[in-house]
Amino acid sequence: MSGVPVGPWRDARRLPRPPRDARRVEPRESTIWVRVDGRWLPGHIQCWFTHRGRWACWLSYQADPAHPTVAAMWGLFAYEPAAILSRAAHPTPPEPASGADSGARGAQPKR
Numbered sequence: 001m002s003g004v005p006v007g008p009w010r011d012a013r014r015l016p017r018p019p020r021d022a023r024r025v026e027p028r029e030s031t032i033w034v035r036v037d038g039r040w041l042p043g044h045i046q047c048w049f050t051h052r053g054r055w056a057c058w059l060s061y062q063a064d065p066a067h068p069t070v071a072a073m074w075g076l077f078a079y080e081p082a083a084i085l086s087r088a089a090h091p092t093p094p095e096p097a098s099g100a101d102s103g104a105r106g107a108q109p110k111r
Helices: none
Strands: 023-025 031-036 039-051 054-061 073-078 084-086
Touching: 031 054
Parallel strands: none
Antiparallel strands: 023 039, 031 039, 031 084, 039 054, 054 073
8 A cells, every 4th residue: 555546436346255265364453544435434444355466455444534523434445546545655635636536537427
């Protein structure tokens, strides 16, 4: 997670489960930002899984940062630098590119 990704940002991709023969790796930097439903949310990586050159992480994230006492959400996500960022490298979440959410990029207006 040391590389500095350059937008466009996209939502993290959930995975159903790690492959049976995936290797488990303990995290070095556990505090992250994860992009879910177009918002950057604070989270923590619990462990990494690697299989055939691809990486996934089991993580928890705070679905409502305004209410930190609400239970965290858990999930397995594919690692993509445009969706999961280290909070050590990025103390604040990234800003949307040029005022527009990149998730809407490519959408054509209805005529």
